[in-house]
Amino acid sequence: STVRQRLDALVQKDGVPAALATVKGRDGRTRTYTAGVGDAATRSRVPADGQVRIGSNTKTFTAVVVLQLVAEGKVGLDTSVDTYLPGLVRGDGIDGRNITVRQLLQHTSGLPDYVDHEVILNDPKRYFEPRELLDAALAHKARFAPGTQWEYSNTNYLLAGMIIQKVTGRPLGEEVTRRVIDRIGLRHTYFPVPGDMTIHEAHPKGYERAADGSLRDYTELDPSWGWAAGAIVSTNTDVTRFYGALLGGRLLPAAQLAQMRATVPADVVGPGVRYGLGLLSRPLSCG
Structure with a gap:
């Protein structure tokens, strides 16, 4: 298939150890494809539909919870961040009184990024408090x-x-689990608790390419640095089920789903790319 050929090309041309793709066809059938090896040392196969750290797909889960709170009247999209986190967001040209919740979810806040890959990769098992990450930004x-x-x-x-935790009085992971993961039955998806560094089920290993070109194994790491922006572990099939449920109206009322799908240009990502509230749209050759 074309999907498999493209995955093979990723592995062969780009030197990626493994690639996984899941496609849900118009017939409703879900097919998962793999290429490469699940372990660069042993050359073992990639587990079919194995668990992976889904990185920034976590953002969509976080956005769903915020929008559920909007639907419940507990958060306002056009309310300032300072309303929920008074005095916390201040810096050079930065003032939480002038940034809205919508601008956070839409990436139009102007806030600098906190991610310093060197710090994380040098000490992958370190636990970061959200406040520590905010201070770095x-x-x-x-x-x-x-x-x-x-x-x-x-x-x-x-x-x-942080707004979710302030408004609900509960840990973010519990809210994501209760409101999204358990609600639609994602049985192979979880939000790691502090100190949980090992992927629970069968999984390919995760690597980062070092400056000298070698692969470094980062399968075991503390995902606290990703937190609301990138901590979740899931499978291709579960992620496909999540987006199907979300876009099918099973996680948000129609009004909030429409807000989520209202996009602004994000051309720096690629031509024609647009971004909503935790959703990215990209024009495809098939329309």
């Missing part, structure tokens, strides 16, 4: 005035997670 000046440009920043979703 606020040490930099604003990228632009809120609402004037688009730029991807993990800090936006870090703050969204």
Whole structure:
């Protein structure tokens, strides 16, 4: 199939150890394809539909919880961040009184990113408190005035997670689990608790390419640095089920789903790319 050929090309041309893809056809059938090896040392096969760290797909889960709270009247999309986290978001050109919840979810806040890959990769088993990550971001000046440009920043979703905790009085992971994962029966998906560094089920290993070109194994790591922006572990099939349920109206009322799907240009990602509230749209050759 074309999907398998493209995965093979990723592995052969780009030197990626493994690639996985799941496609849900118009007939409703879900097919999962794999290429490469699940372990670069033993050359073992990639587990079919194995668990992986889904990284920034976590942002969509976080956005869903925020929008559920909007539907419940507990959060306002156009309310300032400072309303929920008073005095917390301050810095050079940064003021939480001038940034809205919508701008966080949409990546139009102008907040600098907190992710320093060197710090994380040098000590992958370190636990980070959300406040520590926020302080790292606020040490930099604003990228632009809120609402004037688009730029991807993990800090936006870090703050969204903090707002969820403030409004609900519960840990973010519990809210994501209760409101999304358990609600639609994602049995192979979880939000790791602090200190949970090992992927629970069969999984391919995860690597980062070092400066010298070698692969370093980062399968075991503390995902706290990703938190609301990137901590979830899932499978291709579960992620496909999640997006199907979300876009099918099973997680949000129609009004909030429409807000989520209202997009702004995000051309820096690619031609014609647009971004909503935790959703990215990209034009495809098939329309």
